[in-house]
Amino acid sequence: MIEAWTAPDVRAAEKPLLAAGEPLMSRAAHALAATVLRDVAARRRSLAPGSPPRLRGGLGSDGLPGEAAVRGPGAGRRGAGARGAGARGDVRGARAVLLVGAGNNGGDTLFAGALLARRGLAVTAVLAAPRVHDAGLAALRAAGGRVVSLFDVRVPVVVAEVAEADVVLDGLVGIGAHGVLRPPAGGLVRALADARAALPHGAPRPWVVAVDVPSGIGVDDGTVAGPVLPADRTVTFGALKPGLVLPPAVHLAGIVEVVDLGLGLGDRRVTGGGAPGRSPASGPAVRRLEARDVAALLRVPGPRDHKYTRGVVGVVAGTEAFPGAAVLAVSGAARAGAGMVRYLGPESVGALVLGRRPEVVTTGGRVQSWVLGPGVPADDDAADDQGRRIFGALAAVTGLLSADVTGGAVPAVVDAGAIELVEHRCPPSVVITPHAGELTALMQRLGHGVDRAGVEAEPLRWARAAHEATGATVLLKGSVTVIAGQDGVFAQADGPAWLATAGAGDVLAGLLGTLLASRSADVLARPGLAAELAAAAVLLHGRAAWAVSGGSGDAQARAGAGTGARAGGPVVALDVADALPAAIADVLAGA
Numbered sequence: 001m002i003e004a005w006t007a008p009d010v011r012a013a014e015k016p017l018l019a020a021g022e023p024l025m026s027r028a029a030h031a032l033a034a035t036v037l038r039d040v041a042a043r044r045r046s047l048a049p050g051s052p053p054r055l056r057g058g059l060g061s062d063g064l065p066g067e068a069a070v071r072g073p074g075a076g077r078r079g080a081g082a083r084g085a086g087a088r089g090d091v092r093g094a095r096a097v098l099l100v101g102a103g104n105n106g107g108d109t110l111f112a113g114a115l116l117a118r119r120g121l122a123v124t125a126v127l128a129a130p131r132v133h134d135a136g137l138a139a140l141r142a143a144g145g146r147v148v149s150l151f152d153v154r155v156p157v158v159v160a161e162v163a164e165a166d167v168v169l170d171g172l173v174g175i176g177a178h179g180v181l182r183p184p185a186g187g188l189v190r191a192l193a194d195a196r197a198a199l200p201h202g203a204p205r206p207w208v209v210a211v212d213v214p215s216g217i218g219v220d221d222g223t224v225a226g227p228v229l230p231a232d233r234t235v236t237f238g239a240l241k242p243g244l245v246l247p248p249a250v251h252l253a254g255i256v257e258v259v260d261l262g263l264g265l266g267d268r269r270v271t272g273g274g275a276p277g278r279s280p281a282s283g284p285a286v287r288r289l290e291a292r293d294v295a296a297l298l299r300v301p302g303p304r305d306h307k308y309t310r311g312v313v314g315v316v317a318g319t320e321a322f323p324g325a326a327v328l329a330v331s332g333a334a335r336a337g338a339g340m341v342r343y344l345g346p347e348s349v350g351a352l353v354l355g356r357r358p359e360v361v362t363t364g365g366r367v368q369s370w371v372l373g374p375g376v377p378a379d380d381d382a383a384d385d386q387g388r389r390i391f392g393a394l395a396a397v398t399g400l401l402s403a404d405v406t407g408g409a410v411p412a413v414v415d416a417g418a419i420e421l422v423e424h425r426c427p428p429s430v431v432i433t434p435h436a437g438e439l440t441a442l443m444q445r446l447g448h449g450v451d452r453a454g455v456e457a458e459p460l461r462w463a464r465a466a467h468e469a470t471g472a473t474v475l476l477k478g479s480v481t482v483i484a485g486q487d488g489v490f491a492q493a494d495g496p497a498w499l500a501t502a503g504a505g506d507v508l509a510g511l512l513g514t515l516l517a518s519r520s521a522d523v524l525a526r527p528g529l530a531a532e533l534a535a536a537a538v539l540l541h542g543r544a545a546w547a548v549s550g551g552s553g554d555a556q557a558r559a560g561a562g563t564g565a566r567a568g569g570p571v572v573a574l575d576v577a578d579a580l581p582a583a584i585a586d587v588l589a590g591a
């Protein structure tokens with residue numbers, strides 16, 4: 001389990017250690033410097049004449065930084081200069097620029113800069129505040145570092161200096177940041193980010209290491225409200241912060257490395273998540289399941305199981321206009337290991353489903369979970385019969401219909417058009433699965449004045465708001481999927497960007513339906529479990545997609561970084577469903 005803790009939680013955990021005189025800043029600075037030295041040495045090796053071409057500005061297949069565009073041997077911009085040939089581990093003469101703010105984040109950066117200077121790097125500190133960490137500044141000066149102030153030199157001069165550097169350390173603000181970066185730091189960062197964005201794809205540029213967090217991100221909510229210099233690597237101290245796992249900020253953090261300061265935050269047994277600002281006792285603010293967590297959640301059939309005990313999934317999906325969604329949702333459910341799948345829908349669609357999945361049953365009967373809505377447009381009169389089926393199922397799962405009639409509520413996945421049909425408060429065992437556009441429509445219907453850009457800018461806030469407004473567990477789809485449930489928030493980054501393709505959501509809905517059906521009674525008894533199973537479904541879906549795509553998401557998952565099309569190739573949704581058995585087997589085998 002990957003856990004992210006809020007700034008107040010980190011501070012609270014640091015407090016007793018600082019009071020006991022633990023040298024946390026020194027530990028942080030040493031770890032930061034070690035990473036920077038390793039990165040600089042690795043980049044020099046990758047640019048040395050005769051070395052194989054590597055990816056630049058991205059994650060190499062070995063998890064080490066390389067080059068984003070493939071460059072031929074010896075194509076270093078300044079030949080054997082600062083970025084040119086370097087012996088293994090030789091970093092002497094490399095240029096480092098430190099961006100230094102007023103607080104301890106700047107202090108970490110200055111102390112790390114002093115260590116870099118002592119290893120032979122040419123270090124320049126750019127001070128973005130009238131007063132910075134005194135001891136850190138003294139250490140850098142004593143080590144031979146150069147110091148300039150943003151109050152004395154103009155921003156374009158600094159931008160030019162940064163362009164010539166091998167590595168930039170962003171130490172403007174860390175967990176003490178409030179709001180968007182203020183001048184002069186904000187202006188500098190905007191100019192640096194603009195200069196970087198203007199570079200042709202794959203052009204040489206300095207490696208950017210964010211100190212604790214990329215300065216300017218919303219540390220506790222992952223928002224990006226102002227300028228931020230995108231990092232290639234973030235070295236974060238003590239624990240992951242929510243902004244390093246949540247979109248959109250996660251996409252600016254690069255490869256994330258956690259330096260253990262002995263805060264003990266990840267050590268305690270976590271029973272539930274909490275809102276930012278709660279004490280560590282209430283658990284991490286955001287969690288991300290890893291494969292072994294998912295293995296523990298999956299219900300593996302035993303010798304006494306039969307199809308009914310394993311879980312029957314009822315699928316109301318597809319219309320004559322959108323029959324494919326039915327095939328995809330049913331395939332996701334069946335391939336994920338449902339004991340049985342019941343398909344309910346138009347006869348012609350049922351025939352198509354049976355043609356692809358003859359094991360499906362097309363008659364009504366008891367189910368242990370519902371999958372409602374894939375391929376059923378809410379505003380389509382022709383979908384009336386499907387709408388009626390969905391209304392009926394929703395009445396059962398929300399408890400509107402008496403248990404005497406329904407035989408008791410069961411968990412449900414409410415997807416696509418069915419989201420618009422939710423009119424009553426739901427239990428958390430109902431998981432709604434909108435993308436940003438569908439969540440926007442839902443929140444507007446509930447009276448919130450938000451547009452799609454607003455949801456995309458603050459996915460955590462709106463996923464939570466939707467959970468609070470509907471009672472349902474909310475799975476907000478994206479390259480990083482945010483899930484808000486009764487016991488907290490998950491942010492899953494498991495799939496390749498190739499997975500953003502038609503029908504992928506239908507497969508996810510079916511897959512999640514199966515996980516809910518297999519643990520139906522547990523979900524009803526402990527509604528927080530629905531969010532965990534939703535996170536598990538996203539992980540399995542993502543891993544299946546990587547398998548189809550031909551790449552591997554392991555490096556990204558290990559790094560806690562956002563996703564991207566860094567490897568692999570295109571995928572189609574039905575192939576993702578077909579890859580689920582192997583993905584589940586791998587997870588269960590601990591692969």
Ligand SMILES: NC(=O)C1=CN([C@@H]2O[C@H](COP(=O)(O)OP(=O)(O)OC[C@H]3O[C@@H](n4cnc5c(N)ncnc54)[C@H](O)[C@@H]3O)[C@@H](O)[C@H]2O)[C@@H](O)CC1
Pocket residue numbers: 014018024025026028101102103104105106108172173174175176177178179180181182183185211212213237
């Ligand atoms: N507390 C500790 O013992 C440790 C802290 N560490 C470092 O210390 C950092 C926290 O230090 P601080 O509490 O001093 O806070 P920061 O260094 O994160 O930032 C606070 C300073 O930045 C200014 N600032 C705040 N918001 C700003 C904005 N929007 N624009 C421009 N300036 C802004 C404040 O006025 C203040 O001077 C961590 O992120 C981490 O890097 C590490 O050394 C590990 C140990």
Ligand SMILES: [K+]
Pocket residue numbers: 105170171172173174210211212213214215
């Ligand atoms: K920073």
